[in-house]
Amino acid sequence: MSNKNTGSMYAENILLLGAGFTKNFGGLLASEMWAEIFNNEKIQAQPRIKKLMLNNFDYESVYYSVLEGLEDKESLLPTLKFKRKEKDAIQEATKAAYDTIDETLLRRLRKYPEIEWIHNTDTLFFNFGNTKNKSFIFTLNQDLFIERFYQNPLEPRDPTKIYILRLCIPGIDKYPVWYMNRDSFYDFIPFSTDEEREQFYNLKKEDYYLLPNEDVLNSRKENLLKKESYFLIKLHGSYNWISSNGSKSMVIGRGKTEQINNEPLLRFYFDTFKEVLSQDKRRLLVIGYGFGDEHINSVISNAVKNHGLKIYILSPESPKSFKEKLCDGCGKSKDIINIWNGVSGYFQCVEDVLLKDTYGNQSEKEHFYNVFFGKNNWKL
Template sequence: MIPHILLTGAGFSYNWGGYLASEAFEYLLGVTENDEDLRKVLWADQNRGFEATLARLRKEFEENYTPQVEQDLRNMTTAVRRMFGDMWLAFSQSKFDEAFEDPRLGVIRFLTRFDAIFTLNQDTLLEAHYLPVVTDTDFAKNTYQGPRNVGAYRPGLVPAMDTLTFGSLAARIPLFRASDDFSPTRNLQPYYKLHGSIDIKDGRDMMLILGGNKEADIGKHPLLESYHAQFEWWLNMPMARLMVIGYSFADAHINRVIFNAIEKRGLKLFLVGPDGAKTIDSNPALPLNPRQQVKDAIVGASRRSIRNTLSGRDMVELMKIERFFHDGRMAITRIPAL
């Protein structure tokens, strides 16, 4: 069996209204209207994004503590949580997929084609629209797969018997916590959130990895360490193929795993995003600047909306994505001689 793995970033959720980093900055301006001090900090980091603001506030809190810095950090953290909460509320009221007669079409059909799904997102889009509804009949359509999955789940989590309340509507997000067992379950497609999630409780806080010291912060959470170990294990499987949707390659610790798997194990990549193959171009601004071997691993790319493509309204692009699952081989029909 050839492993097919999916990694999603903010650009994936963007198809259903999720915020990109630049839009997050604008959202945070709106919910900090009466906090002049925090707004100054946000504007100072506008070009670097809201995570840079969090990283700077955390560093100042640890190294140059003042009551104002503590207040700014608390207000910023609260505003970010509210942003994810509003996204959760919006996702719960939005349409994720459509009913299609053609078995090749649909977002759920597409997601079931992967052996494992990893995400850098902390929103709950798939928790609302994929995990609760996908069944064995959806997975059964993928005749090329090996052992048949019967559903999808989030490894290592159990209900926390608690909720997160936010917003004027007092919306409540059901919360989870890390269990004592992180091991995968047979015949269930694993969904790993590499940077935590708005709905994972860690003591009194949420397990959210944000800011500029992500690798060190991940090391504080055994659950997330196990997720990253799984990410590395899957990418280093023989003949593994990774599709990346909506990730800008801005996290050095994620890039390191991908690039090492390419150079040592021959991992193949398919990139989906507005910049297509240029997403991973030789850009000095990207952590771990990719070498030619990494570029040679790209077996395809798409610049078009993945949601529109999977609906069948862009069949040309859908056929391109189909080749990823058929390992790049083209079917040839031979016409016998008369």
């Protein structure tokens, strides 16, 4: 992709989400994913994977080592070549962990509209989409939180809404019936029984999407960002996507750059990420990402150094603790140093912005919106 004459097309404000974002609503952090996978009966039936996991608490590293048969330096174990049944076990256990996340989200969705925080997430996404330029939510998460909880307007560019743009996932042509339409659970689709209502959101075979191969994507690439203006970019794939070669497409473990390069749509997404952040004087809000992915950090670092990117972090941790974790084990990484030096705003008011009842004290939320979006440039 070329960034010539495209800067004015892109909105100034950009959102980047990591696992810590969904954790607020029932998702799992890396350590919790490790436990969920380790406890799975399929893993417990595989002694070599158990031993590997007991010596390495990075579930992504374990996943990659089992599938690729590479030496796992973290575990201090010799190179192992895993059998097909062992590879199946780690894949099935990992999918089951994502099943657990999705079921947790569904339990909350079934309580809508009583969910206190639903207006807060809407407000955040609305304000990123409330622009005439092309706007982006980049996420490293493979869960379906946004797809299940976000409420798109029923009609495109509905002038009665707080915003004018519909959020879409470029390159994905087939959406589930419930896609970004949580109200359908209650009054959009008539249900005959409670069981029918309960089953509405469960993933079905037709809800899994086969990604386009190289030829198909090349024939459509020029138009992927032209039809709409508000985009959800899932940089590491999605829980309900199938790779263009028929395998699972989630980018898990080491070698993420190689995995992305091997999947045409994900490669396009990563190029888009670089393109958007390479515009001058953009503002990036980061929620729930601990800067643990080198390929992501490299892009952000370059944008800070060469394009004046300003970084704003929303995290419950103190700035000191966040910085200590950020720099732990990174040595003198230039990317990490650039990223930290690029921080222009730090907020610990996660509960006020995302979780608290809308009708409570909103002073912390308003302060956050004033600093990031600018006074009078946002709506609650």
